[in-house]
Amino acid sequence: MTATRPSIRLQDKWLDHLLPLIDDEGWTDRAATVSAREAAISSEEKALAAPNGIKDLLERFFDRAEEDMLAGLEAQDLSDMRTHEKVAAGIKAWLSALEPHREAVKKASARGFAPWNAPAAAKRTWKTADAIWLAAGDTAEDYNRETKRALLSATLPTIVLYWLDDDYEEEELDAFIESRLKGAMKLGQWGSKFAKPGLELLDRLRGRGS
Numbered sequence: 637m638t639a640t641r642p643s644i645r646l647q648d649k650w651l652d653h654l655l656p657l658i659d660d661e662g663w664t665d666r667a668a669t670v671s672a673r674e675a676a677i678s679s680e681e682k683a684l685a686a687p688n689g690i691k692d693l694l695e696r697f698f699d700r701a702e703e704d705m706l707a708g709l710e711a712q713d714l715s716d717m718r719t720h721e722k723v724a725a726g727i728k729a730w731l732s733a734l735e736p737h738r739e740a741v742k743k744a745s746a747r748g749f750a751p752w753n754a755p756a757a758a759k760r761t762w763k764t765a766d767a768i769w770l771a772a773g774d775t776a777e778d779y780n781r782e783t784k785r786a787l788l789s790a791t792l793p794t795i796v797l798y799w800l801d802d803d804y805e806e807e808e809l810d811a812f813i814e815s816r817l818k819g820a821m822k823l824g825q826w827g828s829k830f831a832k833p834g835l836e837l838l839d840r841l842r843g844r845g846s
Contacts, residue, residue, distance in 0.1 A: 642684065643684050643685050644696070646677060646681050646684060646685035647685045647686060647692065647693060647696040648696070648700070649675050649677065650668075650671060650672055650675050650677055650682075650685055650686065650693060651693055651696055651697060651700070652675070653671040653672075653674045653675040654667055654668060654671035654693060655697075655737060655740060657670060657671055658737075658739065658740040658743055659739045659740075659743075662743045662746075662747070663690050663693075663694050663740075663743055663744055663747050664690065665689060665690055667690070668686075668689055668690045668693060691756065694744055694747075695760065697737070697740065697744070698744075698760055698763075698764065700733075701730060701733040701734050702730065702733075702763075702764060702767045704729075704732075704733035705726060705729040705730040705732075705733050705767070705768075705771070706729075706767070706771055708729040708732060708733065709725065709726060709729050709771050712725060712729075714772075714773075719772060719773070719774075720817050720818075720821060722771070722772035722773065723768055723769065723772045723788070723817060724810075724813050724814060724817060725772075726767075726768035726769075726771045726772055727768060727792070727795060727813055728809075728810070728813065730764065730768065731795075731796075731799050731809075738800065741796065741800065742800050745793075745796060745797070745800070748760070758789070761789045761792050761793065762785055762786075762789045764789075764792060765784075765785045765786075765788035765789045765792060766785050768788060769781075769784055769785060769788065787820040787821075788820065790820070791816045791817065791819075791820045794816060795812065795813055795816055798812050
């Protein structure tokens with residue numbers, strides 16, 4: 637078993653004290669300061685755990701959700717599932733991991749959708765999409781890898797917004813996820829006809845330059 641880095645342990649300790657404050661304070665510097673004080677985390681430890689402040693803690697929050705997602709999937713038998721069903725199972729396991737902190741996700745979404753946070757939000761979504769595809773057994777290394785993650789990255793925000801609305805039945809969420817994935821698959825099949833030649837040419841050009 638891989639040992640947890642000291643900075644991760646400190647982040648987790650800090651985050652455990654921060655999350656109860658998020659509902660009222662949001663993902664703010666003030667909340668980070670108060671929770672660090674409550675967790676008895678020193679200035680030196682704060683610099684080690686989260687040199688970028690609240691952004692690092694928000695990143696760790698979603699990293700933990702991905703870790704819980706993987707643990708949840710390990711408890712399931714995915715062997716007879718088709719690829720898109722495995723991806724759907726990954727999305728649902730990820731949402732299940734986030735469920736206890738729905739308000740924190742809502743506040744994070746509001747923060748991420750702000751123009752000045754858009755690049756970080758896009759990077760975070762791509763990382764989650766990558767984790768879901770890897771959990772589904774995807775080992776592609778060609779242009780398909782980027783296409784799959786790009787399409788899922790574009791799909792996840794709409795799924796999260798739907799999930800954040802409490803007014804739905806579980807079957808409706810399942811159907812919504814399935815419909816979004818089917819739409820992404822159709823787009824991917826159409827787009828690959830045009831993307832593949834260009835990406836293959838780019839790979840050849842990169843090879844010449846190496």
